[in-house]
Amino acid sequence: MTDRPNYITPAGYHAMQKRYAQLLGDERPKLVEVISWAAGNGDRSENGDYIYGRKRLREIDRELGWLSKRMKSAKVVDPGRQTERHKVLFGACVTIADEDDAERILTLVGEDEADASAGRISWRSPIAFALRGAIIGDVRRVDLPGGAKDYEVIAIAYPDADP
Structure with a gap:
């Protein structure tokens, strides 16, 4: 990250928090459940639910990390x-x-x-x-x-x- 301030409006910060909470509290747990179910079905190499689920989980985790960094560096300006x-x-x-x-x-x-x-x-x-x-x-x-x-x-x- 750079040293420049990450200014954001209160509404923009709230939207970031809402997205973070939605990913962490809703999408990710449901996806982990699907991956666990798919893993229990046997051969993972040809299991589409498992393969797609793992890929989507990495995308969610990457977005959660990005949102976390941006919220930490945010300077809310009203x-x-x-x-x-x-x-x-x-x-x-x-x-x-x-x-x-x-x-x-x-x-x-x-x-x-x-x-x-x-x-x-x-x-x-x-x-x-x-x-x-x-x-x-x-x-x-x-x-x-x-x-x-x-x-x-x-x-x-x-x-x-x-x-």
């Missing part, structure tokens, strides 16, 4: 507690417009909770890096694979603080 709400910072929901006045709404979130199709982009992505620190009215240039593109910040919003 965007609702942001004091500089006039700037684009971690957790901001930003409305931007390009040169053609096409608007997009993006939310800057942690790397582990990014989903570009839902408008949640990693705070380390090139567009988020260009937008960080911007205020309404600022125009920022983003170097994209298809060439540089200018975006104007139209609006900045932050969610309410978690209780």
Whole structure:
């Protein structure tokens, strides 16, 4: 792992915890039961339930290890507690417009909770890096694979603080 902080929103951290609990408390025990049953059926070399079960168990264990490391290194940041709400910072929901006045709404979130199709982009992505620190009215240039593109910040919003 690197020394850079693993920022994550409370919702993103909760989703990681939920996935970890689901894998550890539900999927893994059921799979171990199937593997035990399959192992008792005799020849394991041609036993599909056993072979697939062992493979899936390794995948689950690998994901559990990854989730565990990411949760240990996570620094939960509640965007609702942001004091500089006039700037684009971690957790901001930003409305931007390009040169053609096409608007997009993006939310800057942690790397582990990014989903570009839902408008949640990693705070380390090139567009988020260009937008960080911007205020309404600022125009920022983003170097994209298809060439540089200018975006104007139209609006900045932050969610309410978690209780």
